[in-house]
Structures are given as structure tokens and as C-alpha cells.
Amino acid sequence: MSLNQRSVDPRFSLNQWTTRHWPLPDLVAGCVDRGVRGVGLWREPVAEYGVARTAKLVRDAGLSVTSLCRGGFFQRPDAVAENRRAIEEAAELGAPSLVLVSGGLPEGSRDVDGARERVAEALAELAPYAGEHHVQLAIEPLHPMYCSDRCVVSTLGQALDLAAPHPPDQVGVIVDTYHLWWDPAVYDGIARAGAEGRISMFQVADWTTPLPEGVLTGRGMLGDGCVELRRFREAVEAAGYAGPIEVEIFNTELWAMPGAGALDLTLARFAEHVL
């Protein structure tokens, strides 16, 4: 065990998209080397490596899969079938939750209420299936700037309202600092989410400006932006959450770094700005 291994907080989890171009075996070895205990995986690279093979790789390394990204996109015609497959994959990987990016408006549609109803309907279809597989569906409210094209669920309160008809072990919510920091009601939402037993995951990234074209790849490294990351962590803890903290940063500069260096930077910033 290296010095590093002793200093990594056991809650730290590396979301695979943070080191997007790091091949899975290297990522796993890099995490083990540093004493990281958890990884958040994505379906596409997992499919590329093979689901069973990934499950074995991660299990053999002694790592936990803290979540699987992502299901959702409920406006697509094949959404329910596709999400059933994603639930099965999460179960096979031992991931406790499937992160749902609920989808935007269908092409040419202006019916945002209808799109939100479709999310509710899909959850009703999928929640029991998730329950049978011991996988929690984790509704992720995305920043409102993604409402039209990626996710019509924009606030924690809205996500909790969508989760409400279902048992907490079947449907929870993601608290992601990047998406929620601006919301004047976010701390009330975190308290409510905790009281309802629905905090599925706490994810951290920082908010920086200017936003890049397309606004997908400009999430800030921890400490580079204006989010009160520590306050968020304390709030989810006060709400009873004691699970993993995934670092999920989509950032062109970070992706250009070698995976090991990106992880080291992330670990250092996590210790400095989140703990």
C-alpha cells in the first residue's frame, strides 16, 4: 500500500467520463494503485469491453461499481426496451443504480409538459423491473440549459416529484453540484431527498464560464469554479447520505491529459475542495 492509498477518502469514486479516453483496464489499475475504491461506469465503453468482462475486471480488482450511466432518453421510441437492457447491465455489473438522463423534447416538438409526462410513464413501466434486479433508477436533474435536447427534468424538486409514486429502493435522485448549484431551493431539495430516502448518488463538478459551444464539455475541475462544493457535501451528509461521491467532469482539457495525471489532479482537488 502506497502513501496515497491511505489518504484517499473511501467515498471517492471516479466516474469514467472524467477520464474519458483512459482504457478501462488502465483506469481500473490506476484506481487500485491509488487506493480508489469506486468507479462510476458508462454503458458505451462497458459494452465495448464487454459487460461480463468488465464486471470481472472490476470485481477482481476489488473495486465497487458505484453507478452505471446512463439510461433514460425516454422520448426515443425504443426507450423502455433499451432501459430494461440497461437495468440488466447494471445488475450484472453490481451497480446499485442506473443514472437516468430523461431526454429532451422530440424533434420539432414544443410540448415540454408532454415530455415530462412521458418520463413519468416510463418510470412507472420500468421501476418494478429495476426493483426485481435490485437496481435503483436514479433520476438526474440536469441543468436547465439542457432542457430541450437532453433532459426535461431540471430541478431536484421536480425529480423528487417524479420519484414520489415509487418505492425509494426503486427510484431515487442524483444530486450533482454542476447541475443544481444555481437553484435557490437546492438545499431544501437535498433535505427533502434525504428525508424521503432517495439520494441515490452525490456527484461533484465545478461551474466555470465562459461556457463552450454546445455547453457539454465545459464542466469545471473541482475548485476552478464558483460552486460551494463543501457546503453541498455537508448538506447531503446532513440529509443522511453516506454513500460514494462520484467526480464526474466533462472537460476538454481534462480529457486531453493522460488518465493517471487526470486522476491525480482530481484526487488532489477532491481532498482540497470537497472534503
Place this chain on the structure above:
Amino acid sequence: MSLNQRSVDPRFSLNQWTTRHWPLPDLVAGCVDRGVRGVGLWREPVAEYGVARTAKLVRDAGLSVTSLCRGGFFQRPDAVAENRRAIEEAAELGAPSLVLVSGGLPEGSRDVDGARERVAEALAELAPYAGEHHVQLAIEPLHPMYCSDRCVVSTLGQALDLAAPHPPDQVGVIVDTYHLWWDPAVYDGIARAGAEGRISMFQVADWTTPLPEGVLTGRGMLGDGCVELRRFREAVEAAGYAGPIEVEIFNTELWAMPGAGALDLTLARFAEHVL
């Protein structure tokens, strides 16, 4: 009177930033030519032309100034003095309201609650002065993607909470479709704003993706995006608002058009998608 003049809805108002590069005398002549009754002005081009001279130009043309953009930016050290000047200018122009873009976080700050408190404090300092000048301070909630660098007021509900301590003739709110369309609570907010007598202005622009770098210049021409513009108009009407409807579109392509052509396009789209 041309055919056009009879067909323009009397509530239509051209916000000056929609035809940003159109010189003020040309803009005024173009509006008169088409039977447009109102214009929303901006402080910078007004200062360039001269406040008194602008007031005379617009008054002589028989146009109404429907609002003055913009005050706010309360995180700047000289904000209160600067906003007093803006109130005086609004009064001189005969603008019923001064639009407030409340400002983001001070450089290097992560204290979003503090920035919001500063907005409340500045409103308390400025509201009586606005009242003396018969100018309403109009709090504009901006899209949450502007929270850090332009405006810590992100929802209609939050704007109404900030307005609450003040008489409605001193502090109101702007309902702008571009900034608010994503909010699941927006129609409740509009009803509340109407019941509280605080709808200062209704502004329209559409939401399109992908967003451009910096996310300032990608507002959509009416009908090009996913906003239910007509539903919004009906909602503000149902809430008792019968005032002007300003078209305010920041869009690089629109700005590249000659002013007259941009206005004609805007009028046609307004009739098609808002009325």
C-alpha cells in the same frame, strides 16, 4: 398609413437589442413606417445618441418607450449610484420601467446566497427613489446558465420573493420566455405575478440549440425553437397583463441583417407564433 400599419398588433414593441446595429433614428423611422407603437431602449446606445435627444426623437415620432434596459449588476461597488442614474434616465425617456439584470458573483466569490442578499439590499435602497421618479424596477430572472456571471436571480418565484417587500408600483418582474420556459413552475409563477400586480413586462424570444460559445448570442427567432410562445402570452393575459410585448432577441444572424429586414421578419414571426 400603409397596409402594414393596420396589421401590427398595438402591443408589439421592438427591443432595441433585437436590431442591435440599427442606428436609433433609422430604427425609429422604421418602426413608424410599419405602425409599430413601442420600443424598448438600451442605455448604451441611448447615451451615445443623448438621453434628451432620444426622448425627443421617440416622442416626436409618437412612439412609446416600453422599458429601459438595463440596471442591476448589484455586485459592482458603484451599483447603487449607477442605478440611480439609470432610474433618472428611464424617467427622462418616459419609460415605465427599468429592467434589472441583477449581476452574478463577484470575481472569485462562491457566495451565491450573499450575492442574492446584496440584490435584496440594493432593491431596498433603490425602490423609493424609483417610486419618486415613477419608474418601476423590473427584476428580470435570467436563465440559470447566467447565474454565475450575469444574474443570480434565476426563477420567477425567486424574483417575486425579492419584489415582495416593496410596493408593486416600485418593484415588478419581467416574464421573458427565453429565460423561463424550462421552469416546471413558470405558469404558477405567472399566475402569482399577476395576482400580486407585478408583471412589469412580457418579453419573447425562442430557445434553440446548439448554444453558441459564451451562450449570449444564441436566442432564437420566434418560431425557430421549442418555446410555447402563444401559451406564455395567454398565461400572462390570463394573469391580467395587458401591456406591451417586447421582442428581445440576441442573435448573431439577426444582427447581421439590415435593420428593416430584421424588423419585418420579427413582425411576421410575431404574428405567426405569438398572437
